[in-house]
Amino acid sequence: MxxxxxxxxxxxxxxxxxxxxxxxxxxxxxxxxxxxxxxxxxxxxxxxxxxxxxxxxxxxxxxxxxxxxxxxxxxxxxxxxxxxxxxxxxxxxxxxxxxxxxxxxxxxxxxxxxxxxxxxxxxxxxxxxxxxxxxxxxxxxxxxxxxxxxxxxxxxxxxxxxxxxxxxxxxxxxxxxxxxxxxxxxxxxxxxxxxxxxxxxxxxxxxxxxxxxxxxxxxxxxxxxxxxxxxxxxxxxxxxxxKTLAIRMEKQQENAIAIAHWLKTHPKVKKVYYAGLSEHPSYEISSTQASGFGSMISFTVDSEATAVQVLEKVELILYAESLGGVETLITYPMLQTHADLTKEERDARGINETLLRLSVGLEFAEDLISDLKQALD
Missing domain, CATH: 3.40.640.10 (Type I PLP-dependent aspartate aminotransferase-like (Major domain))
Known part of the structure; x- marks a missing residue:
């Protein structure tokens, strides 16, 4: 079935x-x-x-x-x-x-x-x-x-x-x-x-x-x-x-792909981590062992000040822990999901002051991109 x-x-x-x-x-x-x-x-x-x-x-x-x-x-x-x-x-x-x-x-x-x-x-x-x-x-x-x-x-x-x-x-x-x-x-x-x-x-x-x-x-x-x-x-x-898992996963992935490609174009974004980008080092493995790439994106910005600015300026996107819901959430891993690690442990994993994590939801993709744009600019 x-x-x-x-x-x-x-x-x-x-x-x-x-x-x-x-x-x-x-x-x-x-x-x-x-x-x-x-x-x-x-x-x-x-x-x-x-x-x-x-x-x-x-x-x-x-x-x-x-x-x-x-x-x-x-x-x-x-x-x-x-x-x-x-x-x-x-x-x-x-x-x-x-x-x-x-x-x-x-x-x-x-x-x-x-x-x-x-x-x-x-x-x-x-x-x-x-x-x-x-x-x-x-x-x-x-x-x-x-x-x-x-x-x-x-x-x-x-x-x-x-x-x-x-x-x-x-x-x-x-x-x-x-x-x-x-x-x-x-x-x-x-x-x-x-x-x-x-x-x-x-x-x-x-x-x-x-x-x-x-x-x-x-x-x-x-x-x-x-x-x-x-x-x-x-x-x-x-x-x-x-009951709505299939349709949610498909649409959230569609939104994530659009946002990942847009993030790559912004001058303040230095790196985008998304398995669905062809330049991801394991893109081929992902394509083989999975039928989709999901809707989780992490990205680094040019400074800690920019990261804080994004978190405080987003309006539609919610600054909150967790992921996978219909609402788009943005997280600061160094202060939230990985706060219990030492600075040395976080740095070794690339979890620093400039890293943000985005759980892309079901909103209209252009609205999410507009929110990120105003928060970054």
Whole structure:
């Protein structure tokens, strides 16, 4: 079935018998047993809820997986994911990575005995050089946050699979509509469902997706044990948001391409990071492993003063954290998404005083360009 149809109709299994077109919100913490030793299939909503189950089934179908588990946020999903590992285990991660993930790895997981190494994962040889007998996983974002580094998922899987190392891919930026990491050799997919899957900046959610039966059972056990399950109402918001995922991703990408090309022409813009530009170093890989380039753009300007000016002068575009919603947002990574990194760590990643990140929304592209122009001039 085509992804556009899956987005609209979701999971094939219907729990409602009334014919309701909208998936019902089963706002119940617990479910009655029909008899001793018998169950309706639902006992307690921390374990499973019909509304959340419909959402998880939909996300699994979109990703081509057999299991999807929905959490209260993207960070809750990654926190649970790290519980797959034991003290002493080694994980290799993209060096250009969402700051919240780095904070979790460095401030929480390290004290619990996990070890991390970071690499430019666009170069598979740099990953291979870091692999040890204790390496249990490679964790990548592609495109990365915020400098849009693209990693060849298939090339990395060719390193990890023969060694029994898990390949984990954060697919938040492109979503399953544009990129399917499981088909390229990934073992687990991470999503901040808050972003494009929801698409309306009105709730938090996270997902872990796999096609491996045993991994899926482990992830479900972790969700039940840790308790960070997505609520029925938030699950319904995600179901509703996913219905327009395809059309949103297409239009937001169309806007992003127009804006990226315009930014290249402005004298105060020094560099544009967008995987859909032919001069992007991994444009060919993106074209091969994904069906689209998404709508995330980062760009550097000529000075810190110009960056601050843009943030304070934009009118239509909102200066706010997060991404993936219908509204265009602009972010200052050094003060927001990556504020917990040291200046040296940020500088090494190119996250400096002149870098801005743009999440392109659904507004009329010319209106967005006009807003950027007046803010830059």
């Amino acid at each position: 085509n992804q556009k149809t899956i987005c609209i109709h979701g999971c094939k299994e219907k729990k409602d018998l009334t014919g309701s077109v909208s998936v019902p919100i089963y706002q119940s913490a617990t479910f009655a047993h029909p008899a001793v030793g018998k169950s309706t299939g639902y006992d307690y909503s921390r374990q499973q809820n019909p509304t959340r189950e419909h959402l998880e089934c939909t996300v699994a179908a979109l990703e081509g997986g057999s299991h999807a588990v929905a959490f209260t946020s993207g960070m809750a999903a990654i926190t649970a994911l790290m519980e797959l590992f034991q003290p002493g285990d080694h994980i290799i991660a993209s060096e250009d990575l969402y700051g919240g993930s780095i904070r979790l790895f460095e401030q929480i997981n390290k004290k619990n005995g996990l070890r991390f190494s970071y690499a430019d994962t666009s170069d598979a040889t740099k990953i291979e050089a870091l692999i040890t007998k204790d390496t249990k996983a490679v964790f990548i974002e592609t495109p990365s946050n915020p400098t849009m580094i693209v990693t060849d998922i298939k090339a990395v899987s060719e390193l990890t699979k023969p060694r029994g190392i898990l390949l984990i891919v954060d697919n938040t930026f492109l979503t399953p509509y544009f990129q399917k990491p499981l088909q390229l050799g990934a073992d687990i997919i991470v999503h901040s469902g808050t972003k494009y899957l929801c698409g309306h900046n009105d709730t938090l959610a996270g997902f872990l997706v796999t096609e491996d039966q045993k991994l899926g059972e482990k992830l479900r056990h972790l969700l039940m044990s840790l308790g960070s399950c997505l609520s029925p109402f938030d699950s319904w918001l995600l179901i509703r948001g996913i």
